[in-house]
Amino acid sequence: MPDKSEPKRQNKKYIIVRLGKYLLQYKWLLILALILTGSSNILALVGPRLSGYAIDAIEFGKGKVIFEKVFYYVALMIIFYILSSILSYILSLVMIAISRKVVFKMREDVFDKLVELPVGFFDVNQTGDIISKISYDIDTINTSLSTDLIQICASIITVVGAFVMMLTISPILVLVLVIMIPLSIFCTKYMTKRTRPLFRKRSVKLGELNGFVEEMLSGQKTIRAYNQEETILEKFNVKNEEAVNAYYNAEYYGSIVGPMINFINNLSLTFISVFGAILYLLAKLTLGNISSFVLYSRKFSGPINETANIMSELQSAFAAAERVFKLMDELPEIRDCEDAKELFDVYGDVELKSVKFGYSQDKIIIHNLDLKVESGNLIAIVGPTGAGKTTLINLLMRFYDVNDGNIYVDNNEIIEITRKSLRRAYAMVLQDTWLFSGTIFENIAYGKENATMEEVVAVAKAAKIHSYIKRLPDGYNTILSEDGTNISKGQKQLLTIARAMLLDSKMLILDEATSNVDTRTEIQIQDAMRTLMKDKTCFVIAHRLSTIRNADQILVVKDGNIIEQGNHEQLMKEKGFYSQLYYSQFD
Secondary structure: OOOOOOOOOOOHHHHHHHHHHHHHOOHHHHHHHHHHHHHHHHHHHHHHHHHHHHHHOEOOOOOOEOHHHHHHHHHHHHHHHHHHHHHHHHHHHHHHHHHHHHHHHHHHHHHHHHHHOOHHHHHHOOHHHHHHHHHHHHHHHHHHHHHHHHHHHHHHHHHHHHHHHHHHHOHHHHHHHHHHHHHHHHHHHHHHHHHHHHHHHHHHHHHHHHHHHHHHHHOHHHHHHOOOHHHHHHHHHHHHHHHHHHHHHHHHHHHHHHHHHHHHHHHHHHHHHHHHHHHHHOOOOOHHHHHHHHHHHHHHHHHHHHHHHOHHHHHHHHHHHHHHHHHHOOOOOOOOOOOOEOOOOOOOOEEEEEEEEOOEOOEOOEEEEEEEEOOOOEEEEEOOOOOOHHHHHHHHOOOOOOOEEEEEEOOEEHHHEOHHHHHHOEEEEEOOOOOOOEEHHHHHHHHOOOOOHHHHHHHHHHOOOHHHHHHOOOHHHOEEOHHHOOOOHHHHHHHHHHHHHHOOOOEEEEEOOOOOOOHHHHHHHHHHHHHHOOOOEEEEEOOOHHHHOOOOEEEEEEOOEEEEEEOHHHHHHHOOHHHHHHHHOOO
């Protein structure tokens, strides 16, 4: 049964847990990174203490410097800092490897999720926004994982180590420093709460901008044909301004945190210097101890300041992760029922009984539709725009499930059949053609595994595209650009028709499939398909009624109901709605 539970709430804790699960998949690399982080920072923490010992080897008065001790401690400092730098370099390589693996896995999971989502998800979400999530948002997460994560780990180790070292030098001065810590925490927490919604809005607006740009780029010919360049520019400027303002607000308020924390840290350093001087005068501390303590206080406050500076990046990463995980938490297409069976040896009988459907409960498109189609028949579906023709095809393919009623294929209710076997029983050609970057042969053979060149050539001839292919320099090995932009729409349509002909399916769906070819070629294709697809059940949606005159049965759909039914001659004699549609094409 389908999982109808609501997606989990997207809060910071949930996002951290989800990111943690990805990181833990590479726990050995992560453990190595933590060891390198700790080792590098511990080595760096020894330096200030050694510098204090070197200073204490210098006494007041001419010639009272113990150079052996000074050079000894200086040499140790150099060795420790060199080792720390080497470990930091290795650490950066490890973190790059971890982030690379995590991002690869995350993109893989997102794409796998997209394949599982129902068609309805893509009907209501912009393609550009989805692309923005899988590219920009995951890149943002990648940047945070490769730099910010290790910086935070290093900061924690440095802060704890510096605090311990300061306690060993002067607990009194530590009290002065500790008083300023709550103020830093309060300021950081307050600004984080303010900025997170701003970064969330920034990601959303950038996604909307990408969606708008993708939509406009795909419709350039239409835009120019209707002289809508100025209108589109105005709309783009609005979208662009919203995205820029969202970006500015997020960065502006995010950048306040760093200087604010830096001011607090400098203020605490001032107090430390004053009280340190007093303790020195009271002979409670040596100059070396004061110098070491000041350096450790900078080590202590530095990571806090750096963490505050990267809060904007972290908030951006959280906002991006929220969008990505929200996509990954979308409910998948309803699973097949547990006892769903495979559809084998399809005969091609289709029946709809009292079907009721609407894309939303308050807007029903199809009302109590009854239809019975015998195997091998050519069924034409006609009607005005919005009558429910394409919706009917969506229901046959189970892209959507009916609200009420039943659909049967070979006396099997489709709800009890696996989607994969049901859709495999159909070959489908849509008005919106889809070709991928590859050879013409690969595009035609896409739906049939191990298709031979002879089979591909046969269907290309039937689809009236063979002669065009042979005129190309590389023939069937010609590489098509993405979505076939280097050939005409009509040629693209013919290739998709040839692809459908090649499938060994007992049922065929043509949804305005010949809208991009001329009338003469369309008639030739219909004749070829009648011969090639003998004994197959065919559903054809067409606006050119002259091309479906030879259909075994014509269904006239209006307002979600079949109002007329019969062959061309019968419907023309009735002089009803179909005859009006037919003659209107010649008026």
